[in-house]
Amino acid sequence: MRNPLSEKITTIQPSGIRKFFDIASTMKDAISLGVGEPDFDTPWSIREEGITSLEKGRTYYTSNSGLMELREEICKYLNRKYQLEYDAADETIITVGGSEAIDLAFRAMLDPGDEVIIPQPSYVSYNPCAVLADAVPVVINLKEENDFRLTAEELRAAITPKTKLLVLPFPNNPTGAVLTMKELKAIAEVVIEKDIFVLSDEIYSELTYGSKHCSIAQIEGMRDRTILINGFSKAFAMTGWRLGYACGPEIILKQMLKIHQFAIMCAPTTSQYAAIEALKNCDADVEHMVNEYDMRRKFMLNRLRGMGLKCFEPFGAFYIFPNIAKFGMSSEDFAMKFLNEYKVAVVPGTAFGTSGEGFLRMSYASSMENLRIAMERLEKFIKTL
Numbered sequence: 503m504r505n506p507l508s509e510k511i512t513t514i515q516p517s518g519i520r521k522f523f524d525i526a527s528t529m530k531d532a533i534s535l536g537v538g539e540p541d542f543d544t545p546w547s548i549r550e551e552g553i554t555s556l557e558k559g560r561t562y563y564t565s566n567s568g569l570m571e572l573r574e575e576i577c578k579y580l581n582r583k584y585q586l587e588y589d590a591a592d593e594t595i596i597t598v599g600g601s602e603a604i605d606l607a608f609r610a611m612l613d614p615g616d617e618v619i620i621p622q623p624s625y626v627s628y629n630p631c632a633v634l635a636d637a638v639p640v641v642i643n644l645k646e647e648n649d650f651r652l653t654a655e656e657l658r659a660a661i662t663p664k665t666k667l668l669v670l671p672f673p674n675n676p677t678g679a680v681l682t683m684k685e686l687k688a689i690a691e692v693v694i695e696k697d698i699f700v701l702s703d704e705i706y707s708e709l710t711y712g713s714k715h716c717s718i719a720q721i722e723g724m725r726d727r728t729i730l731i732n733g734f735s736k737a738f739a740m741t742g743w744r745l746g747y748a749c750g751p752e753i754i755l756k757q758m759l760k761i762h763q764f765a766i767m768c769a770p771t772t773s774q775y776a777a778i779e780a781l782k783n784c785d786a787d788v789e790h791m792v793n794e795y796d797m798r799r800k801f802m803l804n805r806l807r808g809m810g811l812k813c814f815e816p817f818g819a820f821y822i823f824p825n826i827a828k829f830g831m832s833s834e835d836f837a838m839k840f841l842n843e844y845k846v847a848v849v850p851g852t853a854f855g856t857s858g859e860g861f862l863r864m865s866y867a868s869s870m871e872n873l874r875i876a877m878e879r880l881e882k883f884i885k886t887l
Contacts (some may be wrong), residue, residue: 504516514630518795518853533843533876534837535864538675540739540819544796545787555775562771566763568747569774576747583707584717592752592839595759600705600733600746602762605631607729607748608667610619612637612755616666621652622855624671625703625824629855640665643857646825650679650813653832654688661696663746668698672720673706676854677823679800681805683743690721700728705746706819708788710836711796716767726751733883734773736819737788738780743773762871795820798866798873805877809884820867821850823851826859829887844879 519536527534543549573590579587586753588594595605604627614636621642622630632639644650657668670689672681681689693700694799700719706826707715719728733746744770802822806813812825818863826836833850841847851858866873 506757508844510633514633514684516837517626517851519590519626521803523696525847529845529855530843532841532847533564533868533872533879534847535866535873535876536847536849538736538865538867539741540736540791540818540820540867541869542739544739544743544776545780547783548740548780550778551779555772560771560775562723564596564771566759566768566854567591567594567771569771569778572596572644572774572778572781573747576749576779578794579781584637584715584720585716586719586730588749590847593755594749595755597733597748597762597763598747598766598769599735599744600712600731601627601713601732602766603729603733603748603758604628604701604703604759605634606749606758606806607731607754607801608632608635608637610698610754611667612668613665613727615664617662617664619657619660619665619671621656621671623650623674623858623861624669624854625675626853628669628671637666637667641855641857642720642839643855644677646814646861647825650674650677651681651685652689653685654692657689658696659699661692665696666791668700670691670700670702672704673710673715673818675706675819675852676812676821676858677850678800678819678821678853680710680713680818681716682713686716686718686879687721690718693718693727694723698727700724701731702728703731705733705736706758707732709792709795709820710818711792711799713820719869729754734777737791738777738784739791740773740776740780743776745769745773745777748793795866798868798870801870801873802864802877809881810879811884820865822866823861823863824864825861829884831887833859833862840880840883844883848874859879 550652573594612635616637618632627637729750734740837850849863851861
């Protein structure tokens, strides 16, 4: 029988994040710091709006682009937060999570052989989505000594005549790194000079500590070169609602919408009604969650450093990225041994690119009780090493 599989898909490895979570789920008393998911329930008013939409029978398709009221609220939100102006009708589409928006942008913008610059460590989907779009991923290995920030010099050195798109994944998963407006302006200068485009993944934009998130689309000349990706999973604790969005130039959004029409039709109707409530009335809920994450962030940083682990301070998302290279083990071996012997799941840094070797991603989107126990177990574990 002939091979039923695409050669291209068989070259793509499955996500390295879920592996340790799946093993931990079979263990009694195991603690998972592996999956990037808020431990908070979706705020009640959001859930209530979803329930109400079902009770009213709002179970029909929406526009392919999504409910107009939701798109209008997203545009108001971006204007309120970042002074960005987008047209709800032609420059905004609602997607099934931010991940779908990333895939749509790649497929709409890239031709075979186009190069996509991907700073790593970073979210696991960028490389596979580039490959599936027949593009060529070009990795920039971010450096610990730069707190895993992308520099304009690193970007310039990676650009070739085939470069078309830069992925800008900040605040960053897995490192927690952020970029300042000064750093973004330096990157924007290179982008404009070299005539390339930016996919700015801002899913963690609400989760910053000590500073306000900045978007590269705010910079003069960058709005028409940027696809801004965001969603409701992280900030509003709505991972299972599967709702994201993209904003950008109409010429690009129109083609993204075409793919979305054929592949998805529309995002879940119930989730869209719930998201309207989230944007209108849930700033206080988000602030409460951010304050809790910040407390946990400081706890984790102090505990890890107190154990003698080198660990830069993350100022975004809900991850911390300690360096475990001194133990002479690969990240994969360290994480597996820690899970098997002490029942704590973390993710090896190599799940996010080869530059993650020697690091672990730990999520502090877990209760303080779980974090305390996990840190006690880690301290015992490293003493055995």
